[in-house]
Amino acid sequence: MLRFAVAGCPHTTPKPGGTIEGIKYAKKLGITAMEIEWVQNVPKDPKRMEEIRKISEAMDVTLTVHAPYYINLNSPDPVTLAASKRRIIDALSMGEIAGVRSVCVHAAFNLGQPPEAVYKNVYKAVEDILKQKKLFPHVNLGLETMGKPTQFGTLEDVLKISKEFDLYPVIDPAHLHARYNGAVNSTKEWDEMFDLYETYLGKASLKNVHMHFSGIAYGPKGEKHHLPLQESDAKWKDFITVLKKRKIEGTVVCESPLLEEDTLLMQKTYEKIGV
Numbered sequence: 001m002l003r004f005a006v007a008g009c010p011h012t013t014p015k016p017g018g019t020i021e022g023i024k025y026a027k028k029l030g031i032t033a034m035e036i037e038w039v040q041n042v043p044k045d046p047k048r049m050e051e052i053r054k055i056s057e058a059m060d061v062t063l064t065v066h067a068p069y070y071i072n073l074n075s076p077d078p079v080t081l082a083a084s085k086r087r088i089i090d091a092l093s094m095g096e097i098a099g100v101r102s103v104c105v106h107a108a109f110n111l112g113q114p115p116e117a118v119y120k121n122v123y124k125a126v127e128d129i130l131k132q133k134k135l136f137p138h139v140n141l142g143l144e145t146m147g148k149p150t151q152f153g154t155l156e157d158v159l160k161i162s163k164e165f166d167l168y169p170v171i172d173p174a175h176l177h178a179r180y181n182g183a184v185n186s187t188k189e190w191d192e193m194f195d196l197y198e199t200y201l202g203k204a205s206l207k208n209v210h211m212h213f214s215g216i217a218y219g220p221k222g223e224k225h226h227l228p229l230q231e232s233d234a235k236w237k238d239f240i241t242v243l244k245k246r247k248i249e250g251t252v253v254c255e256s257p258l259l260e261e262d263t264l265l266m267q268k269t270y271e272k273i274g275v
């Protein structure tokens, strides 16, 4: 099954809001997955995590998490590096208690270093993080494809490192579209993207993806900001057709600023579209 996830609590979630209300309300709208946005910090209350797990299981809403933005696994500063690893481990272990299947991470900034050096540093950090695997045995560490050339996260980067550690990455075609200044916006390119994914991770891997999608504003320096689907140049219906034709399963998080509206638009289009 392919589920479309809302990126955080729906805008129209009744007050006082919060993740639990958000899950219940998403379900009411007909949405079956949610990405919890721990992008500023990771909550540390295991009891609350248990509650999130219970409600998501009862409602059959699949959960993923977005880890904090303040992460750089390529930092030369040992304090920043240690704090970055800590934030990821916290997100993974709290995610484990909350019943989350995968945690999305923006791994690193290149800081002008050659790609091989950055890869090596990210590799070492991931290796360290996975030494704590007993804290999050069921949660995937998903390194995301990133929207700016100054960031670690080409398609090859994240596939290669995921294969090394038996993980799966978070593919964000909108980020790739922005990173390459308008490319990756056609059936042919998405097919090539999924072909490469299969080459690295095997055919079965496309039955359990964690992806992002949205419209996006970009320039020569890559990503500027996310856009609603219908205000962007994204050929989003073609993208949905590719998902359906290839029978891809897992979660596609809709990262449009029109949270629930565009999530439902993607979901309804997916249901309707003929392949």
Ligand SMILES: [Zn+2]
Pocket: 066, 104, 106, 144
């Ligand atoms: Zn992200």
